[in-house]
Amino acid sequence: MSSSLFITIVVCLIVITVVVLATTRHTKVLKKRLIESERTRKRTRNSLDHLMRHSSDFLFKYNRAGEVISASPNVRRLLGFPLKEPVPIRNIVTNSPVNHQLYKHMRQVFETGRVRNEPYFIEIKDSWDNKHILEVFEVVNKNSEGYIKNVTGIARDVTDQYNAELELKQSENKQLTIIKALPDAIFTIDREIRYVDYTVQNEEELWFKPSHFIGKKVADVVPEPMGSIFTAYIEKVFETGELQRIEYSFRQKGQEQFYEGRIIKLDEQFVMVISRPITAQKQVEVELRKAAKAAESAAQAKSNFLATMSHEIRTPMNGVIGMTNLLAETELTEDQKEYVETIKASGETLLRIINDILDYSKIESGKLQVDESVLSLKKLVDDSASLIMYEAKRKNLAINTIFEEDTPEFVISDRGRLRQILLNLLSNAVKFTESGGVTVFVSSESQSDKSIILNFKVQDTGIGIPQDKLNFLFKEFSQADSSHTRKFGGTGLGLAIVKNLVKLLNGKVSVESQVGVGSEFSFTVVARMVNESNLRVIRSKAGEEENEDKKDWVISQDYPLKVLVAEDNTINSKLTSIFLERMGLSADFAISGEEVVSMCREANYDVVLMDVAMPGMDGYEATQVLKQAGSEAAPYIIGVSANAFKEDIKRALDLGMDDYLSKPIKFEELREKMIVAGQKKFPVVP
Known part of the structure; x- marks a missing residue:
């Protein structure tokens, strides 16, 4: 084997070894990464499952056939049933109008592959037959070839919010219906005191056109001085937030029309003005004032009539009762005593009837x-x-x-x-x-x-x-x-x-x-x-x-009073004269106010028994004349009248009389008044 071949083999072995080692290492790294990825995926799933178990939201998937094929575990808690097997959506949703476009929407998602950016709403029912409004967001799931396998939905239960909004809208609709039914004109005015909206019925029948006001200032629409007044009231409402009321009027076709305006703050930018016609009410008020005035006149006439009748009846009754009391003190036969007692009892009964009528009049007028x-x-x-x-x-x-x-x-x-x-x-x-x-x-x-x-x-x-x-x-x-x-x-x-x-x-x-x-x-x-x-x-x-010796009636020794009796009724003059004689006093007599004034100027009288009602100058006028001088020698004036009303007594005292006696005069009362007058004229010197 040549050396070159050997080197080649060695190099190849080294390369193979390196490749094997590298592949093994890469496999180990890849395997490690897969294991870590699986762990991460499990942790994510567990976290998601944990989150969904405690959330009111839930996940679900539906397929092209309109079936829910899976759902997060918390569905059972929220709806009372699991969704482990395919369930047709039609078995879950209700027939509510909310669901009318649901099936069309599902078809479009599978046809186009697009979902809405905003949520849509569906209504479902749970196993307890309760209804829920769900807010749903969607995501399309595709395979590698781009085919839509299914759609994932994220659902949130918004039933409470939905019902609240529904109630609010229904309430707003009711309010709007009520407002539209009101006969009043309603205007919305902004911070610039401009008309921005209105609500009226049958504008074409009105003599003014609210639609022409929009965009204009109140001061440009309402004539002066009411324009400035209205503006000031509106500004006050913006400032204080307090309801303001104002009455105003316009003249239309020669006739004045009255209105009541109520200004209410809506928020920082707007106020509402409710304008109500009150012309008919004003007319009723005018008629009521006329009726009240007529009633007052009638009441005054009745009061005057009763006062006159009181005087006319009490004057002769003064003589009847007074003379009867004097007659009863004389020597009488038994029959005569019975006759006198009968007269006396009848007189007292008549006087009580008169008092009843007068008191009833006072009760009616609230003067008691x-x-x-x-x-x-x-x-x-x-x-x-x-x-x-x-x-x-x-x-x-x-x-x-x-x-x-x-x-x-x-x-x-x-x-x-x-x-x-x-x-x-x-x-x-x-x-x-x-x-x-x-x-x-x-x-x-x-x-x-x-x-x-x-x-x-x-x-x-x-x-x-x-x-x-x-x-x-x-x-x-x-x-x-x-x-x-x-x-x-x-x-x-x-x-x-x-x-x-x-x-x-x-x-x-x-x-x-x-x-x-x-x-x-x-x-x-x-x-x-x-x-x-x-x-x-x-x-x-x-x-x-x-x-005390009841027969010891004489007071003239202690109080030698010079007395003038002003009385135009001869019987009452005679009765008063007898009463004074019992006190050891004598008197002069006058029949008119003019005569009283004249006699008082000629002689210094200590006491004047002044009849209030006399011909010509009456007792009131005569008293004022005598008291005007302010002299210390002015007589002590005791008013005598059949007018028994408290206001008559007050008037007499206010005009200068020193005391007052109501008819019929009783001897004891007259004697007490004369003693008071005597003490004034002849004070005891210590």
Whole structure:
């Protein structure tokens, strides 16, 4: 073997060895890489599987036949069933309109090999028959020859978001429907105070055209000064966010049209103006104002009429009751005493009827007020009972008063109103009772250091009231039986007034009755308690009054008053003269305001009993003339009038009168007023 051949063989062996070694090494590297790639693939799959198990998204694949051929493991958790075997998509999806284009889309993907960049939506149902909206992204899977084997889909459950958006759209559609149904014109205005949108019904029927406003400023559309006012309101809404209301008007075809505008902030860029026509409402308001004015005029006319009637009736009643009281004090036969008592009782009854009518008028007009003072409960009840005693004696009825031990001796309340309530109830009890009697119970329902709830019951043994009539008792102008109006008389106002007076005194009234057995009317009032120091003073004065000689009426020795009586009614003048004579006083008389002024200028009178209503110059004018001079020698003026309204008394005092007496005049009241006047004119010098 030649050396060259040997070298060639050796070189070939070396090359082969190198190639074998290199191939072996490459095989090992390749094998290692394959093993690592497989490990990576497994890790990726495991990670993906782990991710999908805890995700609400899932993967699936479908083939050209429209079958789901595989899906990620979490499908079972999400839908309640696995997708290990081919399942036709039609078995999973619903008949919802959402799925109408699904099959067409699937065919196009396999035909064109293209999928959408954006997702599409399908609706499926799970094994529990619940429906889900899925958002799907797709990827096409092809083989090496470019043939589409299948499509991979990534599905996300967006049911909640879909339903929320659907509800929002439905709500927006409803709102839009409502807005379109409104008769109002609605405008959207931007930050530049320009019209950018509007909603109206039947624009062609409107005298203005909202479509012409778009792009224009409010100030260019709305005439001045309203344009500037509207602009200012809109700017305020942008600034504060608060709703603003504005009323405005336009003149159209010679007639003024009224509108109400409401400006609402939508966001930082827009406000909404809702313009509502209110012309009809304005016309109604005008008519209502006219009606209210007419009603006020009627109420004033009624008030004036009642005041006039009060004066006209009380003036002669002053003479009737006053003279009857004087007559009762003279020596009379038994028959004459009975006649006088009858006149007196009838006069008092007539006066109560007048007071009822006047009080009802005050209740209607809301002018009834509380006038509180310290009063003796026993004296109040006894005085009220004494006023109906004549009628009770005539029917041989007993009048009893019972006070519970816990009833206080004195309280603070409205003496006149309490007396009026009791008189109405006692009068009714006597009126509807033919035998037996009437009993008044007084007790304390509850009390504290400052207040007390008094309970009064007026119980009779009369004819009783049917149960079905009880609800009508406290209504105006009503009685339990219309026939009672003829048989028993009455205005039908008494109990209605009782109800309102009890309410005025923060109490309640109720009735229980049985036909043929009798009735019991109960009412409560809230009064104030009298403190202990005041009680001692009150008891002391009460003792002095009891020890006082009632016949010692003369006051002229202490108060030698020079008196002028201004009265145009001769009977009342005579009655006042008799009352003054009992006090040891004499008087001069005038029949007009002019005469009063003239006589006062000629002589210095200490007291003027000034009748308010006189011919020519009335008592008000005469008082102003006498008081204008401001002289210390001006007389002490006591207004005398049949007008018993509180506003009449206030007016008299405001115009300069020093005191006031309501007719019919009672001797005791006049004497008290004269003593006050005497103390003013002849003060005690220490």
